Amino acid sequence: MPNKRGRKFLNTPGPTHVPDRVMNAMHQPTLDLSDPEFLDVSMSCFQDMRKVFKTEGEVFLYSSNGHGAWEAALANVFSPGDKLLVPETGNFSNAWASMAEALTLKVETLPGDWRRAIDINALEEQLKKDNKGEIKGILIIHTETATGITNDLPAIRAAIDSAKHPALLVVDTVAAAGTVDYRMDEWGIDVTVGASQKGLMMPPGLGIVAAGEKAISESKKATTPRLYWDWKTRLEAEHYRKFCGTAPQLMVFGMREALNMLFEEGLENVFERHRVLAGATQAAVEVWGQAGTLSLNATEPKERSNAVTTIRVSEDIDADKLRNICRDEMMVALGGGLGDLSGKAFRIGHMGDINAPMLYAALSAVESTLGYLNIKYGSGGVTAAINHITDIKKSQSGPFSY
Ligand SMILES: *Cc1c(COP(=O)(O)O)cnc(C)c1O
Numbered sequence: 001m002p003n004k005r006g007r008k009f010l011n012t013p014g015p016t017h018v019p020d021r022v023m024n025a026m027h028q029p030t031l032d033l034s035d036p037e038f039l040d041v042s043m044s045c046f047q048d049m050r051k052v053f054k055t056e057g058e059v060f061l062y063s064s065n066g067h068g069a070w071e072a073a074l075a076n077v078f079s080p081g082d083k084l085l086v087p088e089t090g091n092f093s094n095a096w097a098s099m100a101e102a103l104t105l106k107v108e109t110l111p112g113d114w115r116r117a118i119d120i121n122a123l124e125e126q127l128k129k130d131n132k133g134e135i136k137g138i139l140i141i142h143t144e145t146a147t148g149i150t151n152d153l154p155a156i157r158a159a160i161d162s163a164k165h166p167a168l169l170v171v172d173t174v175a176a177a178g179t180v181d182y183r184m185d186e187w188g189i190d191v192t193v194g195a196s197q198k199g200l201m202m203p204p205g206l207g208i209v210a211a212g213e214k215a216i217s218e219s220k221k222a223t224t225p226r227l228y229w230d231w232k233t234r235l236e237a238e239h240y241r242k243f244c245g246t247a248p249q250l251m252v253f254g255m256r257e258a259l260n261m262l263f264e265e266g267l268e269n270v271f272e273r274h275r276v277l278a279g280a281t282q283a284a285v286e287v288w289g290q291a292g293t294l295s296l297n298a299t300e301p302k303e304r305s306n307a308v309t310t311i312r313v314s315e316d317i318d319a320d321k322l323r324n325i326c327r328d329e330m331m332v333a334l335g336g337g338l339g340d341l342s343g344k345a346f347r348i349g350h351m352g353d354i355n356a357p358m359l360y361a362a363l364s365a366v367e368s369t370l371g372y373l374n375i376k377y378g379s380g381g382v383t384a385a386i387n388h389i390t391d392i393k394k395s396q397s398g399p400f401s402y
Contacts, residue, residue, distance in 0.1 A: 010333050026257075033239075041256050054184055063205065069195055080224060081105070086139045087119075088112040105224075116149070136168065154187050176305075180307070219231050278305065278307070294311055322346060
């Protein structure tokens with residue numbers, strides 16, 4: 001019988017562990033649609049999501065997951081037949097491109113190899129070739145959750161500017177928001193797509209979209225059929241219009257608390273905590289990898305994500321078995337390999353409401369399962385993770401905040 005005592009650890013790269021404070025905030029009676037108590041909280045969430053994305057643009061909240069927010073972004077700013085450039089980053093860029101095609105948009109890709117971030121020079125070249133400006137939008141995955149790689153958005157903006165290309169820049173920050181800096185306005189991002197259940201510490205159930213001025217004005221011309229996703233009605237004054245009907249009230253109460261927690265910690269500290277925990281995870285994987293069976297998918301250290309680490313396994317290892325034992329017997333849920341990495345990798349999520357001891361638990365479960373399955377690995381991965389954090393702590397003054 002698997003051990004069912006104690007807490008389950010959720011180290012999937014979404015959904016993530018939901019803090020008690022957020023769950024408690026959601027434990028409320030439902031209210032009248034236009035109860036001022038709800039309206040105040042709701043309006044403050046629309047307002048404060050701007051601070052998270054660092055934008056003065058409009059925020060839209062959908063009762064949906066990230067896929068809903070993807071569709072909302074595409075349906076509002078593009079018209080049937082419009083051409084999009086979608087640099088391949090991994091499974092999520094491919095899935096978003098397929099969605100665009102399903103909405104009758106045309107997709108051009110910039111091939112990528114899943115172990116590196118988007119090639120900025122190649123992107124610039126491809127945009128320069130489009131001298132008639134046929135490309136209407138560029139879809140970028142900020143952190144590609146399948147590969148554990150974060151793309152350099154300021155560099156992407158600079159490449160678009162240097163090619164003097166007018167396309168809208170549409171960014172999926174679903175897995176990056178709340179784990180790494182994001183500056184929508186400063187980086188010239190026209191549309192941002194997010195979701196509640198990753199770094200933002202809420203349960204699944206809210207799709208979040210932000211749109212800048214240029215995107216709002218394009219949306220007035222875009223002819224893709226839409227109603228639920230449509231920004232026009234959602235910008236009207238009556239509050240229920242913002243949700244195209246009844247608001248997901250309890251999710252909004254949860255969002256308020258999650259935003260409070262992010263601002264109390266301070267966004268910069270939130271990013272630093274994620275950076276430190278990601279570094280500790282990488283340190284563990286490097287040690288495990290010394291026996292030649294496991295390796296970090298992201299080959300370039302500076303491109304590695306703060307949110308998720310993708311670990312490749314050699315062919316003789318059953319990555320899914322490893323993952324199932326971790327979840328069912330060690331009570332630690334990990335992510336599997338996606339798309340081209342299916343069966344060839346597993347992923348450790350370290351985003352959202354997580355601290356060092358929680359990460360040690362996850363890494364210990366992996367190390368213990370490697371041993372149990374007689375997989376060859378370099379021993380001492382967990383110790384390397386602990387030392388990584390201890391060394392950072394020693395170099396700093398002030399309280400331990402990881
Ligand atoms: C999780 C994820 C999505 C999809 O979100 P769902 O809520 O599962 O629909 C989209 N993009 C990225 C980068 C993600 O990590």
